[in-house]
Amino acid sequence: MKQLKQLITTIILFGFTLSTAAQNPGTFKRLIIDDDPPISRIWAKGKGDFNGNGFTDFMIAGEGSVIWYENPAQSGRTEWIRHIAYSGPNIGFEGCAVGDINNNGHLDIVIGGYHTSMVYILENPGYGAGPWKIHPIGGPKTDATYLYDLDGDGKLEIITRASELWSGGVGRDIQIWKLTGKDPFNATSWNRVRANRRDVGTGEHFNIGDVNSNGKMDIINV
């Protein structure tokens, strides 16, 4: 489960000097954290402090596996530690977001399943230690996922969209999932609504941000 690896995915570190920042966006340093990840199609990438030690960790997912890499900064080592959070059938993990879905202080992962047309929540077992439970909450599929407390009630909403026209046209719709029940890991606790009432196109992906700085999150897509 816990396996030392000398690295994988490419992490880009950002650094620049103040004197040149205005003209130069900076230089990047490539750091390999796993040179042999056990997933060939890595469709999802995310970050968060999964073990709650103050240092940002990374995650990848694809095929039937979700993996997080423990930031070694606290230990003073250089090797990132690979943790297999979940491994199962190839459901095509794609489009993830990281957040504390059940407000217990441990970051969970929301992620789509391309082959199953399902959205899943992976439940952090506590400090990221051990296997994570997977909870399906419903469809349609998503390949771009965000988490934000849109209505300010202290609970994260899930925002999803599967943008591929050939996946049945579901990409025309952005879905907002609101937690209305007590157990966020139970599908019946989520009420899904369409964010857009008109056809907004079929372009890939979308993003969220407060475009007009009025304190309310907006959704950007094509």
Ligand SMILES: [Ca+2]
């Ligand atoms: Ca950490």
Ligand SMILES: [Ca+2]
């Ligand atoms: Ca949690």
Ligand SMILES: [Ca+2]
């Ligand atoms: Ca909310």
Ligand SMILES: [Ca+2]
């Ligand atoms: Ca706004």
